[in-house]
Amino acid sequence: MSKLDFLIGVPPSKELARITARKAGIKYCSLDVKKFPDGELLIKFNRDMKRKHVGFFLSLNNPNEKIVELLFAAHTAYEQGARELTLIAPYLPYMREDKAFHKGEVVSARILASILSGSFDRVITIDPHLHRIKDLKEIFEIPATKLSSVPLIASYIKSKIKKPLVIGPDEESFQWAKSVAEEAGCKATIFKKHRFSAKHVSVSGKLDAEISKYTVVIVDDIISTGHTMAESIKSLRKAGVKKVYCICVHGLFIEDSYAKLIRAGAAGVVTTNTIQNPHAKIDVTALIAGALK
Secondary structure, three states: OOOOOEEEEOOOOHHHHHHHHHHHOOEEEEEEEEEOOOOOEEEEEOOOOOOOEEEEEOOOOOHHHHHHHHHHHHHHHHHOOOOEEEEEEOOOOOOOOOOOOOOOOOOHHHHHHHHHHOOOOEEEEEOOOOOOOOOHHHOOOOOEEEEOOHHHHHHHHHHHOOOEEEEEOOHHHHHHHHHHHHHHOOEEEEOEEEEEEOOEEEEEOOOOOOHHHOEEEEEEEEEOOOHHHHHHHHHHHHOOOOOEEEEEEEEOOOOOHHHHHHHHOOOEEEEEOOOOOOOEEEOOHHHHHHHHO
16 A cells, blocks of 8 residues: 555544644645535535545544545545545444344445445554454455554553453453453453343353452443443442453443443543543554554
């Protein structure tokens, strides 16, 4: 891949894009987006696209409107003569919908990958939720780079938390929990999740008899509604654990999920800044910049 000629920060990811561009030594350019009262968008570029390799930086939480905005921008960039387009999407949505569980359901992960493959030449993301789909190559028709925030999270744990023990709140999370624990040089274990509905879950697991001596860190890729993590916190507190921290890659924080975790007994909640939020204390801009150099 040739180096980007400039990086465009698509609202609301402008500031993160600006910092990333500076660290990568790439020119930064903003994109003007106007929203009309009926919800339609008007998008305007501030640079000449002709024969340029252009990067678009946008984290795709709240995806539906953002995806339309992104596709309009990509289409226009090609119309204006762009040579190559790279999408930097720190958070890639719809990856949890990787299988049709009932007749007639769409497999959103595959559809989104197909749409993006038709609009960009390369995609870069961080820790996408890969479960039944094991590799982005299975669904993308273009080069797709998966960056890992595991070393950053492990470094945060090593520097901030004494005597940590890492727990994955369910089976799907254990790939992140195990990797983080190995990098941080501590133990890891896993809970088993029992789902009764979208908002009703329970967790169970065999805990170390001396677990109360540890500071437990629950690690997952996404905090969405927070139900699974909250149940995990309650179980750990009942087992005598004095401090439980929650760390994730992507902080969606749907509804009152942060308050829910604190009420359940969390001593703190930390995320990376793939999605900007008040609890984003682990910076991924250098990680992304390294992939762009």
